[in-house]
Amino acid sequence: MALPYCLTVIAVFSLCVICNNGVEAFHEIYPDLQSISARTVSKIHRTGYHFQPHRNWINDPNGPMYYNGVYHLFYQYNPKGAVWGNIVWGHSVSKDLINWKELEPALYPSKPFDKYGCWSGSATVLPGKGPVILYTGVINKHSNEVQCYAIPENTSDPFLRKWIKPNAINPIIVAEHNMNGSVFRDPTTAWWSEDGHWKMLIGGRSKDRGMAYLYRSKDFVKWIRAKHPIHSAASTGMWECPDFYPVSLKGKNGLDTSVVGNRLNRVKHVLKNSLDVTRYEYYTIGTYFMNEDRYIPDNTSEDGWGGLRYDYGNFYASKSFFDPSKRRRILWSWANESDSKEDDVKKGWAGIQAIPRTVWLDSHGKQLVQWPVEELNSLREKEVKINNKKLKKGNYVEVKGITAAQADVEVTFSFSSLDKAETFDSRWVNAQDLCAQKGSKVEGGVGPFGLLTLASKNLEEFTPVFFRIFKAPNKHVVLMCSDARSSSLKRELYKPSFAGFVDVDLAHKKLSLRSLIDHSVVESFGAGGRTNILSRVYPTLAIKKNAHLFVFNNGTEHITVEKLKAWSMKSARRN
Numbered sequence: 001m002a003l004p005y006c007l008t009v010i011a012v013f014s015l016c017v018i019c020n021n022g023v024e025a026f027h028e029i030y031p032d033l034q035s036i037s038a039r040t041v042s043k044i045h046r047t048g049y050h051f052q053p054h055r056n057w058i059n060d061p062n063g064p065m066y067y068n069g070v071y072h073l074f075y076q077y078n079p080k081g082a083v084w085g086n087i088v089w090g091h092s093v094s095k096d097l098i099n100w101k102e103l104e105p106a107l108y109p110s111k112p113f114d115k116y117g118c119w120s121g122s123a124t125v126l127p128g129k130g131p132v133i134l135y136t137g138v139i140n141k142h143s144n145e146v147q148c149y150a151i152p153e154n155t156s157d158p159f160l161r162k163w164i165k166p167n168a169i170n171p172i173i174v175a176e177h178n179m180n181g182s183v184f185r186d187p188t189t190a191w192w193s194e195d196g197h198w199k200m201l202i203g204g205r206s207k208d209r210g211m212a213y214l215y216r217s218k219d220f221v222k223w224i225r226a227k228h229p230i231h232s233a234a235s236t237g238m239w240e241c242p243d244f245y246p247v248s249l250k251g252k253n254g255l256d257t258s259v260v261g262n263r264l265n266r267v268k269h270v271l272k273n274s275l276d277v278t279r280y281e282y283y284t285i286g287t288y289f290m291n292e293d294r295y296i297p298d299n300t301s302e303d304g305w306g307g308l309r310y311d312y313g314n315f316y317a318s319k320s321f322f323d324p325s326k327r328r329r330i331l332w333s334w335a336n337e338s339d340s341k342e343d344d345v346k347k348g349w350a351g352i353q354a355i356p357r358t359v360w361l362d363s364h365g366k367q368l369v370q371w372p373v374e375e376l377n378s379l380r381e382k383e384v385k386i387n388n389k390k391l392k393k394g395n396y397v398e399v400k401g402i403t404a405a406q407a408d409v410e411v412t413f414s415f416s417s418l419d420k421a422e423t424f425d426s427r428w429v430n431a432q433d434l435c436a437q438k439g440s441k442v443e444g445g446v447g448p449f450g451l452l453t454l455a456s457k458n459l460e461e462f463t464p465v466f467f468r469i470f471k472a473p474n475k476h477v478v479l480m481c482s483d484a485r486s487s488s489l490k491r492e493l494y495k496p497s498f499a500g501f502v503d504v505d506l507a508h509k510k511l512s513l514r515s516l517i518d519h520s521v522v523e524s525f526g527a528g529g530r531t532n533i534l535s536r537v538y539p540t541l542a543i544k545k546n547a548h549l550f551v552f553n554n555g556t557e558h559i560t561v562e563k564l565k566a567w568s569m570k571s572a573r574r575n
């Protein structure tokens, strides 16, 4: 469960760094706004193919699964308004992960153990029995959290519309007296261990140490906490929405959550946490020692604030699931708005889901790679191409003939030399700060080059997504930015210069980029999905037919657009 965010967080965090006190996030609640529903839903910035319900607020994806030929997506949903509050589990179903049918909420407060909210959780499909949802119930105004159990009323209903919460067993887990029951939430999908137990994780915190508690069960009903958390990290604050799953060391196929194969050297594990304090996620790659129920990150994965991220933009409370029909692991994530609460109330909606991404381990085993699910391509129409187009410093070339406000674009850039790369300063550890300093408007050596998305005709507004290559003593450093600072003429918006470094081999002197552009979202995949950034932006001029797409270069080294393909995207069906 990701609670709403408050602007004081950054200040509080800096303070905590200085005083090294308990890290504490503040959650702003808007009692006056949470039940206000706009009369009409504003269409201007609504997405055409990114998931959102017909109106109102959504946040975390919950319990994603594939069952009997149907994909289920649940989500934290406010049925009454466009800010956080009145939280239920919204429910939509799909055959292809792209076109959705919205159903009645699956879980809503109805029992003493979830009277104040049905917060985030996960689904596990028990072989021969069907799905079980474990979710966090809130039992009082002080956010005391317990874990609850729900099953479909009728597993033969193809859409699993109705869910029941057996009184006799709920709540199935409560915090022990030495744990803080206000920071105890978001159960994961469970896995089956050879030692005869189901196991799952729950996010928590002790002082300022973030942790994932491990629970074991023989029957899925009676759960016992393991003596120590599966993993924890100092000074990271509350771990929301932990996710824990195996990845194969070879190939792109996903693995069922119950696969443990590290003894055969076939499998690594991924542990992801969403950090309530910074509102960013990080993950590590490591080894799961089943017998000790410990997870140890590899020494190549930084374990803390600076760790690897699925996405360096608006991307939080993510959750993955294994899709047995195509043997892949799919990642969902909430992308929140970057405008104000008042804007959201006026719009009548807030929050979208990122495009579901297939996720696998890179061949060098040090990071994950992600790519939009292949089904997305079914929305492509009207393809345009650009081949072998040279871009000198200051050149812009428009990609014409598509609906640039709702598009998919894939491009490969090449360059003949890296000699002109700017010198990298080893103090530049934060990519977002570096992008703020060296944006698209600051001319460079090799780069900045890339796309100008959601651009107005005369570039009063644009969201550049670009690369910039630097030379460090023994290597090159590639920066990828998705910079919202010039995205809108409207002032009072959150417009960060989101950025990440890209770990990519430049031997072929090529870099690729894919961007999914959808009215108020630009979701980009750098170097085949090694570094990814989702930005939420709200142009005032570059809307609908007045949005344009360009490729550009602002570096002295000439860049060639080797191959560019762009498509208008049809809207997904969402009824």
Ligand SMILES: *[C@@H]1O[C@H](CO)[C@@H](O)[C@H](O)[C@H]1NC(C)=O
Binding pocket: 154, 155, 156, 157, 158
């Ligand atoms: C369960 O769902 C199936 C398929 O929709 C239906 O035929 C059956 O009557 C339902 N059973 C009950 C007890 O409602």
Ligand SMILES: *[C@@H]1O[C@H](CO)[C@@H](O)[C@H](O)[C@H]1NC(C)=O
Binding pocket: 024, 025, 180, 181, 182, 183
């Ligand atoms: C438990 O967590 C809540 C929410 O972060 C916090 O307000 C409270 O002070 C914590 N209680 C203890 C005993 O640490």
Ligand SMILES: *[C@@H]1O[C@H](CO)[C@@H](O)[C@H](O)[C@H]1NC(C)=O
Binding pocket: 299, 300
């Ligand atoms: C990291 O771990 C590997 C083996 O897992 C080891 O060979 C290597 O020396 C370690 N590196 C550091 C810096 O500790």
Ligand SMILES: *[C@@H]1O[C@H](CO)[C@@H](O)[C@H](O)[C@H]1NC(C)=O
Binding pocket: 394, 439, 440, 441, 442, 443, 452, 464, 552, 554
């Ligand atoms: C390229 O650099 C020039 C000079 O700084 C600047 O005026 C222009 O806006 C830049 N282009 C982009 C797309 O940022």
Ligand SMILES: *[C@H]1O[C@@H](CO)[C@H](O)[C@@H](O)[C@@H]1NC(C)=O
Binding pocket: 002, 004, 005, 278, 279, 280, 314, 315, 316, 336, 337, 338, 339, 494
């Ligand atoms: C999304 O909104 C922006 C602007 O209000 C905040 O700065 C982010 O922290 C917030 N992200 C999350 C995950 O809540």
